[in-house]
Amino acid sequence: MSDPLLSVRGLSTSFETGQGQLTAVDNISFDIESGEVFGVVGESGSGKSVTALSIMRLLGDAGTIEADAVEFEGTDLLSLSEPEMRAIRGGAISMVFQDPMTSLNPVMTIGEQIAEVARHHGTLGERTGFWSEMRRKYLTGTDAESQSWQRAIELLELVGIPEPEQRATEYPHQLSGGMRQRVVIAQALAGDPSLIIADEPTTALDVSIEAQILNELLDLSEEFGISVLLITHDLGVVRETCDRVAVMYASEFMETGRVDTLFEDPHHPYTEGLLASIPRIDDERDRLSVIEGTVPDLIDKPAGCPFQNRCAYAFELCDRPLVEYTVETPGTAEHVVRCHRENEYVTVDDDGTVTTVESGATDSIEQRLEAETGRHDDAAPPSADARADGGQTARDAAADATRGDTNGY
Amino acid sequence: MGLRTYLLKRLVHAVFVMFFVVTVVFAAVRSIPGDPARLMLGGDVDTETLNALRAELGLDAPLYIQYLRWLGRLLSGNLGESIRTGEPVLASLAQVAGPTLSIAGLGMVIALVIAVPTGILSAVKRYEIEDYLSTTVGFFGISMPAFWIGIVLILLIGVNVPAIPTFGYTPINEGVVAWLSSILLPAFAVGFPYGGILMRMMRSSMLEVLNEDYIRTAQAKGLPTNLVLFKHGLQNALIPVVTLAGIFLAVVLGGVVAVEIVFGIRGLGRLLIGSINRRDFPMIQGTVLVIAFVFVLANIVVDLLYTMINPRIKYGGGD
């Protein structure tokens, strides 16, 4: 098996707020293979968007990103300089955001918004210096004969926009919602990416359009071998589109594995709860299944499993820090769960409750913690050399991210 | 909505405003206490001469006739004659328009040159020293009346730098440098308050823009910061500023009039004030109308600018 396209190990992101330190992402690890569609599913406030922004280092000065490794095509993204990172953003890794009306610039033609990506990331040989761009924007407009413009038209056609030559000269407000999102996808393709990170790409769209857009993404992924990191809160979307998925809760990954495996045989109580709460037509119950309780406070976050106060199976080991356990089911791909019931020293009966905890359990946990991150149990800060600070413009990217992500319950 | 429709609406609006102004001026002048004929001729005058003048001025006709005649004359460009000089009002105004327009024009340029860069800088370096300095300067700008700035400039610069005159105006045909130095201080006095207003707006507008999703997209596309700011951000930030620039043109007007007094410049403003003091009604009337007209024109220009920078006006449609 070849090396994964993206390999994230022990990624943590935190923000300093007036009330304390907010842990938005806590020690998550996952791989994305070439050509794979990997989903991250969770409720609002779980930290999914911040994860994406952390990988892309778009949090500016607001967020502190720490990780053992964030490797993309063999390069550690966290050790790159800002100009090197900019070469990757929009190029090898591109993003699709949630609301196409606000994520496209209202005063630029959609053609130019796509063309500039091709210009800056491709090998088209067009001038991309500040003054050339200023001239292009304010004086002459983009030359319709130029290669970047032609490329934009090609891409518009590729994503299924009719009359692309005409559309390219139009502004975002002149298009419908579904078309705008297609434009955003075209924009994401313009730099010839190996990975597209799509953050809730269809949440702002009508259901009927949603299917179209998702299919579009899938087709493109298959045709060009582009991996997709799909962030969503919608399990239905996950089931329809993803190969593998990570279930995220309160800044941590709870369970990761192939979609079919997870849906058929969920091991984590949270995953079980999520799946159970999807209303089904053939369900004979007359009440919706609900996970009781609320999301824990992410500020000055306590150690241990974040789900324990809502979990039906909580037991004495649950306030220990979580570690990864691999579910050994013969014939299936890797299925990882972070739940202490999976510990080999713990016996669980048929309906999932814990019956016995042997004395080796806590030692085993400690060994795993050491092995996992090279950390000691009293939570000293992780390796400083994997640290990355943003430092771009004075923009409150994090405030934005946290605004959307922490108003959960 | 479409460009043509928008401009048409604005033009109709402008005509409407002018009409309103004309009517109000008419009503105002007619409301001035005292008989205009008597006022023109002075106190001691016999009834016959008085009536003759009244007939000549058309004051004996019913009000609506006077109004229509008034409108007619206006449309043919006749603004009457000055009581004091006997000269046609329009001609006198044309003579003094030069200085006023020069000062106002240069003042606005100065304002923009101050406001836009400092506003952007302030927004980008929010809470840092550049921001505090710029905001402070902006605060002073909006707290000082133009004429005060003029007086201070005279005392500080005019007195110490002989090359820059503090009195009078040199028309451009006598030399560009001379012209510029004669309007430099007054223009600055006019432009600084206006610039202060615009700078604050530019800053807050830029801050808002920088928080928008499309800026995040631009960064996610790997564009360098200067492009993010000036190619993606600037035009959006300018939109509300342009609107505001039009609204606050009244500040420029107030400034120019006062500044002409301070610097002893024979412009529209000084003419206006003088004619008020001399109760020269045709002149007052004429000047008010012309100034209002210039105002309305300026607002149309602002509207045009606005359509240029906001594509939603030019190209409606979609959802």
Add this chain to the structure above:
Amino acid sequence: MSSRFDADAGKVFGIRTDLLEQFIETVRRDLKAKVGVVIVTLFLFAAVFAPELAPHDPMAQDFIPLSQPALSAETPLGTDSYGRDLLSRLMYGARISLGVGLGAVVFGAVTGVVLGLLAGFYGGWIDDVLMRGVDVMWAFPWLLIAIMLVSIFGQGVWNVVIAVGFAYIDDFARITRGEVLSIREEEYMLAAESVGLGDLEIVFEEVFPNTVAPIIVQFTVLVARAMLAEATLSFLGLGVKPSTPTWGALLGQGRDFITQAWWISIIPGILIMITVLGINLFGDALRDAFDVREVDAE
């Protein structure tokens, strides 16, 4: 911020005490706000207590004309060309300038708010007519209105108040109308109507508490502007009656003596600047405290 969905929050007898708390909090942490509050307080103090505090009668021509400021003298800030004590004139001037500034804004506010309420509430052709009228108004510079009023009615405080305040009607009308319109859409308004609250009750219980914050901010900002406008008018000799000692008038009177007796113009000028600056800082602090989005960038 303003609790749209919890209309009873922080109200004591219908007054938004939560706003007061927020303001105190803002002042505590922001230096600029403190400066603003101090200046405004001093100014108000001087204005209100001028008759008690002023050493001399502002109109009395008792002293040697054009004498220099000297802190030990009877006229610490000097005298003007008529031999009147500048300090006393300045203190009374604060009163008048404040009065005119407030008066103008109150005029604009009351008229504007009423128009805005009517337009927003009743909609339809009333809205159209009123808004058109208001629209026309703001195209018209205040100076020209002032000039015409002065031409007709002569100089005087009331003319200034109306002329300057006229330009502000539009601002208040717009804000109020905007708030009314957005509140009309809110669910709880429909709920209130369905419960049978009368129009007036709705206005006081629901509309006012939400409009109060932006109106207060706008008010402050405009008082500063009004004072500048009055200063300009008085400077031009178009404002209050000639011997009335508003700061702008003092500046105007001192213009001819600027080289011999700079204090007659400069001191009032500095005072205008500081006071208006203080009011602006105060207004900014209010804006921050009430978290009002751009009311008017001024």
